[in-house]
Amino acid sequence: MKPEPSSDNLLTCPRPVVLGEFLEGRLAPETMKSVADHLTACLPCAVALDDLDLQDSVVSKLRRYLTHPTPALDPECEQLAAVARAISLEPTGAITSSEATRTLANEGRTETPTPRQFGGYELIHRLGYGGMGVVWKARQVRLNRLVAIKMIRFGPAAGDMERERFRLEGEAIARVRHPNIVEVFHAGEHDGQPYFAMELLEGGTLAQRQRDQPYSPRAAADLLHTLALAAQAAHDAGVVHRDLKPSNVMFDANGGIKVADFGLAKLVDADGSQTRTGDILGTPSYMAPEQARGEARAIGPRTDVYALGAILYELLAGKTPFRGADRAATLKQVLSGEPAPPPHFDEAKPRGLAAISLKCLEKDPRRRYPSAAALAEDLDRWLHDLRPKAKLPNPLARARGFMRRRAFLAAFLGVCGLGAAGSFAGWMLWNPDAAVEDLERRLARGESVTLIGESGAPAWSRWPLGQKISMVSHPADGTFQVHCTDAILLELLGDPRTDHYRFRAELCHEGETETGLSNVGVYFGRHSHPSPNGAVHVFVQVAFNDIYSKAAWAKNLNAMNPKARVPVPNANPLELTAWDCGEETGTATAICSSLAASEVVQPHGENNRMWRSLVIEVEADEIRIFWEGNNQPVLSVPTGQVEKSLQIGIAEARRKNMPVSEVPLAFVPRGGLGLRVMKGTASFRNVSVEPLAAH
Numbered sequence: 001m002k003p004e005p006s007s008d009n010l011l012t013c014p015r016p017v018v019l020g021e022f023l024e025g026r027l028a029p030e031t032m033k034s035v036a037d038h039l040t041a042c043l044p045c046a047v048a049l050d051d052l053d054l055q056d057s058v059v060s061k062l063r064r065y066l067t068h069p070t071p072a073l074d075p076e077c078e079q080l081a082a083v084a085r086a087i088s089l090e091p092t093g094a095i096t097s098s099e100a101t102r103t104l105a106n107e108g109r110t111e112t113p114t115p116r117q118f119g120g121y122e123l124i125h126r127l128g129y130g131g132m133g134v135v136w137k138a139r140q141v142r143l144n145r146l147v148a149i150k151m152i153r154f155g156p157a158a159g160d161m162e163r164e165r166f167r168l169e170g171e172a173i174a175r176v177r178h179p180n181i182v183e184v185f186h187a188g189e190h191d192g193q194p195y196f197a198m199e200l201l202e203g204g205t206l207a208q209r210q211r212d213q214p215y216s217p218r219a220a221a222d223l224l225h226t227l228a229l230a231a232q233a234a235h236d237a238g239v240v241h242r243d244l245k246p247s248n249v250m251f252d253a254n255g256g257i258k259v260a261d262f263g264l265a266k267l268v269d270a271d272g273s274q275t276r277t278g279d280i281l282g283t284p285s286y287m288a289p290e291q292a293r294g295e296a297r298a299i300g301p302r303t304d305v306y307a308l309g310a311i312l313y314e315l316l317a318g319k320t321p322f323r324g325a326d327r328a329a330t331l332k333q334v335l336s337g338e339p340a341p342p343p344h345f346d347e348a349k350p351r352g353l354a355a356i357s358l359k360c361l362e363k364d365p366r367r368r369y370p371s372a373a374a375l376a377e378d379l380d381r382w383l384h385d386l387r388p389k390a391k392l393p394n395p396l397a398r399a400r401g402f403m404r405r406r407a408f409l410a411a412f413l414g415v416c417g418l419g420a421a422g423s424f425a426g427w428m429l430w431n432p433d434a435a436v437e438d439l440e441r442r443l444a445r446g447e448s449v450t451l452i453g454e455s456g457a458p459a460w461s462r463w464p465l466g467q468k469i470s471m472v473s474h475p476a477d478g479t480f481q482v483h484c485t486d487a488i489l490l491e492l493l494g495d496p497r498t499d500h501y502r503f504r505a506e507l508c509h510e511g512e513t514e515t516g517l518s519n520v521g522v523y524f525g526r527h528s529h530p531s532p533n534g535a536v537h538v539f540v541q542v543a544f545n546d547i548y549s550k551a552a553w554a555k556n557l558n559a560m561n562p563k564a565r566v567p568v569p570n571a572n573p574l575e576l577t578a579w580d581c582g583e584e585t586g587t588a589t590a591i592c593s594s595l596a597a598s599e600v601v602q603p604h605g606e607n608n609r610m611w612r613s614l615v616i617e618v619e620a621d622e623i624r625i626f627w628e629g630n631n632q633p634v635l636s637v638p639t640g641q642v643e644k645s646l647q648i649g650i651a652e653a654r655r656k657n658m659p660v661s662e663v664p665l666a667f668v669p670r671g672g673l674g675l676r677v678m679k680g681t682a683s684f685r686n687v688s689v690e691p692l693a694a695h
Helices: 016-024 029-041 043-051 058-067 075-087 097-105 160-175 206-212 217-236 301-317 327-336 351-360 372-383 395-405 407-415 426-430 433-444 550-560 640-655
Strands: 116-118 121-129 133-140 145-152 184-190 193-199 249-251 257-259 449-452 462-465 470-473 480-493 501-512 519-529 536-544 572-582 591-601 612-618 622-627 635-638 672-691
Touching: 016 029, 029 160, 121 145, 145 160, 160 184, 160 193, 206 249, 206 301, 217 257, 217 301, 217 351, 217 372, 301 351, 301 372, 351 372, 433 449, 433 480, 449 480, 480 519, 501 519, 519 612, 536 612, 536 672, 550 572, 572 622, 572 635, 572 640, 591 622, 591 635, 591 640, 635 640
Parallel strands: none
Antiparallel strands: 116 121, 121 133, 133 145, 145 193, 184 193, 249 257, 449 672, 462 480, 470 480, 480 672, 501 612, 501 672, 519 536, 519 672, 536 572, 572 591, 612 622, 622 635
């Protein structure tokens, strides 16, 4: 066998001799895949490969043979037919020269060929191929089931290294039993051709899906959570994938996610013969720095964590973190470049996910998540509207690192009065989490915090529900005002850091968009749960209507129809209700279950700007509501009643055949809290949270 080309040859366009050895299948399996990946992205090399006519090339011999076919019984014909079967990926078996000619002539066409026998399988059509392997759609004759058959691309002509790599791929997949990793049914050899049969995946790849329809941040996080758990299962079985990327994430017919193509997998407990130091394996845009440097011993589970972060980055930013003009340029960026900082993401992309992605993409493996399970845990926190443990990188620290690597530029900026601290001071302003982190630190120390002052905007906020149908403003008195056409939740604090707290707010109900249907209030104990149709929020709210009089409505109705005898309330109710509602309208029924109500609200009508005072005391076992400065609560319910009430509401919805979300209903007081407005306008001021001592 000819000497293997060095890994340097793969950083630029391969030389003609390397392309010739690629055609002959004489390169190491890892190099075969690298050259194949290069050919898919480099048109000049693809054209050169097509035109190549080396004297010792099997393809050139086959071309000459096909130009002057010889009788089917000729020994040369038999030999070249065997080569044709290998190169054209035909199963072994009787084949004539004319059949070989038709097979090669049909390469690249879309029509389905006649099924062919391959041991106990019937090959239907080719699904795809790479540098070393080819995958066929097939039918297992005995069980009459459709499967995918993977075999070595060069068939019986494959060398020992290719066969060993193929065997290791099959072993890697067979080691891992997980619903999100492609399953191997059987491995064997037929007429000298190694193969394994695995489940058939016909739902396309993530690469195809993200081109057709961009992923929302929540859908991206949910998908990466699934992939991280699958990667952890592989790592627990001693398998590192080493080539995680969108084209290797596939979907079954039902949309189920599957990690596929373990062709470059590393078995952690195997000897070092799998990969030699200096070999650069993987796809550059998803390759960790230790892979780009060819450090075989440094490759481990955190290498896959890096690739998962690159996939998440691509789903959020619409591009891979690193992509140069060619393979060499991309590898250089991987080794020394920095991904675009989170401020350059689309503003709609949550920065918590950006922080998770960038933690995965740390150059030093020790600064990444320690495991794929830890990554999944942080994604789960974000999916439940909890702040992830990952922090966005400090721009000033990043700037100092940049300056250290470029001493001349640092000196120049210093002379100009543009030192790193000055240059990046404004960049610190884009990180809104700094405010809420400060609030939560103070709460953890037992201090009270102000979320909205006498005037002005909230110290921190986010929109779990209704941002697109809302408008915020400041009336003449400078207070914070919200106007909406439907239901909204505006969160002021994600975590009060305790189950025991006092939540104060002053509210002014100023207008209705639909008469009698508006209300304003606050909510607390909110937890978000992922579901197929978006987030589902479970929370408790206190709300009232200070404009439309239910007593006046009842009196008018009774006057028009004395037989109606509608009860006339003393006042409008202050209502304590439990909610289970979806993020997207129409995807699930919004369950609103009344916990308690008290007729204490004497409505003042529109434009009177009457301020109301609410105090909610939340304990692990009880909720108490105080109204307008009264020392005694007007409402009091045990926290256990929340779950019971929601269960009753969901059971009633099911009886009516209404769609409901399957999420946990238990009320956990330590959760998000904020403002609630329904179809109207309201102003808020003097909103605060005070930790209480546990009883």
